[in-house]
Amino acid sequence: MRATKPGVVTVTLNAAIDQTLECPGFTAGAVNRVVAETRTPGGKGINVAAFLAGGSRPVTAAGFLGEDNVALFEALFRDRDIQDRCLRLPGSSRVNIKVVDRTSGAVTDLNLPGLRVPEEALEALGATLDALTEDHGCFVLSGSVPAGVPATIYATLTERLRAKGAVVAVDTSGEPLRHAVAAQPDFVKPNVHELGELLGRPLKTPGDVGRAARDLHASGIGMVVVSLGAEGALFVSHDGAWRALPPPVEVASTVGAGDALVAGVLAARLDGSDLETCARRGTAFAAGKLARVGPVPPTPERVAALVGAVRMHPLGNA
Structure with missing residues (x-):
């Protein structure tokens, strides 16, 4: 998986503002007092762009943003030197509210609806991505x-971009993932639940997950990474199969950890690293992100310290 052109583009169709409310003793149906609030720009592709920014490759964000609440995204792009090629649509990007009760450890999610994307906006996105293939590999x-977008969109874009020689990574779920896999992107990153849903069978043991990852790789996917939450991740490609276990770390927020994993693995792979190195760096990057709220990458020094603490186990052929 080697890109022939230097730039990386992340495509976010359903960007979000992540609003976190700290509310000790939160009780549904009662008056609750919020003691702290944070708002950060998000959406999986936006997060990946923020984590990749500042590395050796120029990063561009594409996709859709709502005109009514675009300021947080624009500030992120300026601060992280991310090229902004996102298309603006009428209305607001969705807001994802997390109510965090640290006394009990409970987290309550309230996800608002997002933008409805008209067909002409999809056509404009396709034209934007075609132009970006000139210097992004x-x-x-x-x-x-989002609403109004067919579930086949990632498959369509995968075929379109690969026809132009680009490397394509996909991280989604449900029907969009099912269609995308059929188009054979170079890299996919489901979690355990998403992989089981995709293959239509329960994955109850590590062996089940390993076999499922190999099956997906054998279907024509160059690299398969299966995230296991606090238990790390499985990595399968033509040069081997590994399980990576992260070291214990302080956790401020798990939001975006999977996106940090994608960014860390992708950056290492595009630099020509072998699978074991990709697994170590991706796992360390994701672990380092856990101490930060929002799409803020860990420092290179923190990643370097964590790389050596990642425990690596080769997967057998069973």
Whole structure:
């Protein structure tokens, strides 16, 4: 998986503002007092762009943003030197509210509806991506699909971009993932639940997950990474199969950890690293992100310290 052109483009069809409310003793149906609030720009592709920014490759964000609440995204792009090629649509990007009760450890999610994307906006996005293939060799298609967009969108874009010689990574779920896999992107990153749903069978043991990852790789996917949450991730490609276990770390927020994993693996792979190195760096990058709220990457020094603490286990052939 080597890109012939330097730039990386992340495509976010359903961007979000992540609003976190700290509310000790939160109780449904009662008056609750919020003691702290944070708002950060998000959406899986936006997160990946933020994590890749500042590395050795120029990063561009594409996709859709709502005109009514675009300021947080524009500030992120300026601060992280991300080229902004997102198309503006009438209305607001969705807001994802997390109510965090640290006394009990409970987290309550309230996800608002997002933009409705008209057909002409999809055509404009396709034209934008075609133009970006002139100097960008890798495209990351990630996140949910908003209203008005067909579930085949990632498959369509994968075929379109690969025909132009681009490396394509996909991180989504459900029907969009099912269609995308049939188009054979170079890299996919489902979690365990998404992989089981995709293959239509329960994955109850590590062996089940390993066999499922190999089956997906054998179907024509160059690299398969299966995230296991706090238990790390499985990595399968033509040069081997590994399980990576992260070291214990302080956790401020798990939001975006999977996107940090994608960014870390992708950056290492595009630099020509072998699968074991990709697994180590991706796992360390994701672990380092956990101490930060929002799409803020860990420092290179923190990643370097964590790389050596990642425990690696080769997967057998069973």
